[in-house]
Amino acid sequence: MALTIPSSTKRVHLAKRPKDFIDGQTFALETIPLRTPGPGEVVVRVDYVALDAAMRGWIRDMRSYVPPVKIGETMRAYALGTVLTDAKTVKKGDRVIGMFGWAEFVTVGESSLRKITPPPYTDALDFLNLLGLTGLTAYFGLLRVGNIKPGETLVVSGAAGATGSTVCQFGKLLGAKVIGIAGAADKCKWLVDDLGIDKAYNYKDKGWKDAFKKEVRTLDVFFDNVGGDTLDFFLTRLNQNARVVLCGAISGYNSQSFSGLRNYMALITQRAKIEGFLTMDYADQYSEAEAAIARWIREGKLKRKFHIETGLAECPQHLALLFQGGNTGKLVVRISQEQARL
Template sequence: MAKQQQRGAIIARCARNKPGDLLSCTPGWTEYAVLDDKFCTPAKVPAGAEFLDYLGALGMTGMTAYFGLLEVGKIKAGETLVVTGAAGATGSLVCQIGKLQGAKVIAIAGSEDKCNWLQQDLGVDLALNYKSKTFFQDFKKQVGYLDCMFDNVGGEMLNFMLTRLNKDARIVLCGAISDYNNESPKGLTSYMNLISQRAKIQGFIVFDYAKHYAEARQQMAEWLKDGKLKRRFQIAEGLEKAPETMPILYSGGNTGKLVLRVSEAGLPSAKL
């Protein structure tokens, strides 16, 4: 994952921006980079936000949550939305956007602390720990069936959710963190339910919606300003920590947005 989204300050001349301007871009994990300025977004921090939000709600993470749920998932008020990887950066935003749309939000996470955060701080209707021995029974009893699923996990969890579909359900494929480093991933066996339930399963790439980023970013900024979106940053200090920080994503060790802070030079201090 060489092209991680970053934030930084210009220190040399360029055509569209001046030294000292703050930008959001994807230069890789590096202290200095030479970039084409057309691929850099001016990071103007709106009221109620902070610069770090360009790595979260106002950046690629937020755009993924926004377009994945609203344009691909087409969530509606009153529907049951299930979000896997719900305590991560994208999942936690999806949960909150779902609530703002009037959905019943079921969050799936990997610890009791994460589930408590999702219910108490983010206001989901129900958070379930998938590591619980009774998870599958609990889901069947407390949730039943779903109308929309935003999937960040894949694997066994996705296969199970395929058995819990309401008619015309939609499954949004955002990621499959359980299989990225799995040497022998298992295929899906419950996909026939897609036929009987007239359901849809669709992957998407957020770059397809690039022309609409500005309007989505404006809406996300308004929600931040109004206190309707909450976020959490988990920060590791120093580029030398990259090798030990990256695996945290695969072990489920992060809550909210995992950030590797390369340097504070020339940047405003973040209020965390």
């Protein structure tokens, strides 16, 4: 594909903060001039953007680990792109990842880019999934916070999503008995039949909690992506010295009010730990995790799954899929004509 530099770019910016679910007013598409790069800057063509559940938090005006996206600002998003201009550390044609946002082209400082070289049996797009934030979150959450050990029982909520399905696979690789919780029968079937986990429960089925109590009974590590009632239920299922890994709480991301946990006293009686974490706190150990994940991929021990949508203008509707259970595996949107080889 020709690497020509346009004079303008389409982008999607935050137009109005949603009260609950993202709607037609939340974002707006526009065309703006593309800034000419200054010293130390390059133009990048955005090829794919990752859609992450955390993005709902980024448009909420509240104290968090990053400042909220401002009204009128390009929607923040991790992305994979191609460099279109030469600079000191990158040259035309290099594949890079960075926080490019929902845009066709961006002018960015070269120090904000990471040039990538896909390891054997991977594609550049894997840096938005197993070799990116998703894989790193699963790795540090399960190994460092969950401290999973062979033979232990691991329960994963949001199990068929990007993070959850990676945690499930890491759990099996590390010798745990893995139970997944997901919101559809076909997702549960994929987890058991394709990813090889031990059992999966559809949380939309009546009676799934009773079935879990009867069949699995208790757990050692609960890796939670969902929060709310799901977390509250699993607090009643802890073994002694269990670890509850608070990765996310997607059931509350579109809500203004949160109800508290009722069963937290189980943490006392079971001498259990509950701990939240952010992947970025492990930045100094990313290379260790990336090497382990690349090795597992090379050895054929990890399966990657993408849910690929297309179109910059449609990013808002695609983002909403995460909150409707519309994705299995990693949700990404292709923005340019550059196709990943998966």
